[in-house]
Amino acid sequence: MAVYTEVADDALITFAAQYDIGEVISCKGIAEGVENSNYMLRTARAAYILTLYEKRVSRADLPFFLGLMDHLASRGIACPTPVHGRDGAALRELCGRPAAIVTFLEGMWPRRIQPHHCARLGEALARLHQAGAGYPARRPNGLSVDAWHRLHAETQERAHEVRPGLADEIAAELGVIGRSWPNGLPAGVIHADLFPDNVFFRGEALSGLIDFYFACNDLLAYDIAICLNAWCFESDGSFNVTKARLMLSAYGKVRPIGAEEFAALPILARGACVRFLLTRLFDWLNHPPGAMVKPKDPLEYLAKLRFHQTARGPGAYGLG
Amino acid sequence: MAVYTEVADDALITFAAQYDIGEVISCKGIAEGVENSNYMLRTARAAYILTLYEKRVSRADLPFFLGLMDHLASRGIACPTPVHGRDGAALRELCGRPAAIVTFLEGMWPRRIQPHHCARLGEALARLHQAGAGYPARRPNGLSVDAWHRLHAETQERAHEVRPGLADEIAAELGVIGRSWPNGLPAGVIHADLFPDNVFFRGEALSGLIDFYFACNDLLAYDIAICLNAWCFESDGSFNVTKARLMLSAYGKVRPIGAEEFAALPILARGACVRFLLTRLFDWLNHPPGAMVKPKDPLEYLAKLRFHQTARGPGAYGLG
Numbered sequence: 010m011a012v013y014t015e016v017a018d019d020a021l022i023t024f025a026a027q028y029d030i031g032e033v034i035s036c037k038g039i040a041e042g043v044e045n046s047n048y049m050l051r052t053a054r055a056a057y058i059l060t061l062y063e064k065r066v067s068r069a070d071l072p073f074f075l076g077l078m079d080h081l082a083s084r085g086i087a088c089p090t091p092v093h094g095r096d097g098a099a100l101r102e103l104c105g106r107p108a109a110i111v112t113f114l115e116g117m118w119p120r121r122i123q124p125h126h127c128a129r130l131g132e133a134l135a136r137l138h139q140a141g142a143g144y145p146a147r148r149p150n151g152l153s154v155d156a157w158h159r160l161h162a163e164t165q166e167r168a169h170e171v172r173p174g175l176a177d178e179i180a181a182e183l184g185v186i187g188r189s190w191p192n193g194l195p196a197g198v199i200h201a202d203l204f205p206d207n208v209f210f211r212g213e214a215l216s217g218l219i220d221f222y223f224a225c226n227d228l229l230a231y232d233i234a235i236c237l238n239a240w241c242f243e244s245d246g247s248f249n250v251t252k253a254r255l256m257l258s259a260y261g262k263v264r265p266i267g268a269e270e271f272a273a274l275p276i277l278a279r280g281a282c283v284r285f286l287l288t289r290l291f292d293w294l295n296h297p298p299g300a301m302v303k304p305k306d307p308l309e310y311l312a313k314l315r316f317h318q319t320a321r322g323p324g325a326y327g328l329g
Numbered sequence: 330m331a332v333y334t335e336v337a338d339d340a341l342i343t344f345a346a347q348y349d350i351g352e353v354i355s356c357k358g359i360a361e362g363v364e365n366s367n368y369m370l371r372t373a374r375a376a377y378i379l380t381l382y383e384k385r386v387s388r389a390d391l392p393f394f395l396g397l398m399d400h401l402a403s404r405g406i407a408c409p410t411p412v413h414g415r416d417g418a419a420l421r422e423l424c425g426r427p428a429a430i431v432t433f434l435e436g437m438w439p440r441r442i443q444p445h446h447c448a449r450l451g452e453a454l455a456r457l458h459q460a461g462a463g464y465p466a467r468r469p470n471g472l473s474v475d476a477w478h479r480l481h482a483e484t485q486e487r488a489h490e491v492r493p494g495l496a497d498e499i500a501a502e503l504g505v506i507g508r509s510w511p512n513g514l515p516a517g518v519i520h521a522d523l524f525p526d527n528v529f530f531r532g533e534a535l536s537g538l539i540d541f542y543f544a545c546n547d548l549l550a551y552d553i554a555i556c557l558n559a560w561c562f563e564s565d566g567s568f569n570v571t572k573a574r575l576m577l578s579a580y581g582k583v584r585p586i587g588a589e590e591f592a593a594l595p596i597l598a599r600g601a602c603v604r605f606l607l608t609r610l611f612d613w614l615n616h617p618p619g620a621m622v623k624p625k626d627p628l629e630y631l632a633k634l635r636f637h638q639t640a641r642g643p644g645a646y647g648l649g
Binding site: 015018019032033034035037038039041056118119121211 | 339433
């Protein structure tokens, strides 16, 4: 939960007057999200989300993210759409932070993942990958293989505080990934963080995707691997083959998954585990005492990694 | 900022179906309030606040609070109104916590207090006191003089960690209060916690009062004293006589303040300082490391106390 920057009512009213959104009637900090400060903004006309970008988001990347949301929304993807001010700009400043207003997306994220959620997610992910195709801007994935080596170097001395032998296990895995990471697979714009709290539903219908602040250009199948990890494991650590099969087949009906992409899923899923294991480990070792945000458990991703290490091929994910 | 209890989407939908409020389309935790978990709930029909009462609020007191909001709203006070379910009940249970839905109140609380805010607050406080008159339920003030002695006993050994000599200073003040606390002044239902973040404005108009979870029966002038402390000191610790005069005169135009009440303002304000000094001191000494809520500074109220100790009479508050 997070509101790092407190927005004063008078500063907000001056800010909002730069947009054609009507009189501000309420603005409440939202206790969700860990990277930025988010406010639910209500005007006489509609509801919006006001985001103040905190220091973990690079200012230089914001035009990529906001432009991508515009691009996707114009291609029928249900996602927050940046509101442009009277001067045409979507990105400006508030309380010394870069800030933007986006449209409010209805729906709730599922706390208890059901198989039908995974099917809808697979379909939406494939549509997202298709819709991203024509987006002209580019942003390399800043949290891919090279970054994992850097994060490993920055955490290896203290990783044993979380679990004895953890640094060695990560080093060995980085070796495997270095030898086996695929190239030449279909690439494009990926979300790169499509966890359940970024996917909204109304009833059984998926109503939209949010939080594009890790979006980048990378292998499309890597985005699938991230979702397999985030959606198809049960809380007891077991892998739910039914959910995985539904996700992949729903994805494939929109954008067929190639044979090489299928074959690469185990190594991509291992990489996706290493990515979240390392960023969580870094946050775990470096979060200030008394921080408002409780760091997530890195070891959840170690357990998932070990599952994928035993997978002999796509069959492990329920595919024949 | 606070959301202590995470509400699952499916549990919420079942819960909301007990009310005639329409389909739930969104529910987001609000990063405000320190006692309870609050969610902004949107349905196809309107916006509401869903509150889950956490352990600091006594379950037995909830009917008093919810009934009071009903009573005040029916007498024209702009405040959240409990939504009654199809069975007539406003109070039920969600995720193992007592829970209620109240109407959503428009407006924003003022971060930078202007004199005009104080005038509107004085008027609203007087109207609140008048409207509370006919409320039949009673709730003694659980944070009045007796409780201060208990809180002093519970904090005196470690108060020096916050400031050397603090326990002695509090003990001396409790002695003065014991000899001089007024009785026989007009009493009734008071809000008892009407800080700026509980008072909403739209433009210069006061749009409503929230958070009645400290409301109780006590001296009406004690509520005025709490507001003098909360609204009329500047951040540098100085007392703003203009704000105090505006607050008191606006109050007096609605409910005339008696001569004994005026005369008692310095001691009531001292008591109000001791109340917040002690509860903040207790929280400061007892908050768990890593708690989500940053405890408020007790010494802010020591400085205010010292101002009131030098006040010879109501003249110190800008009254002739």
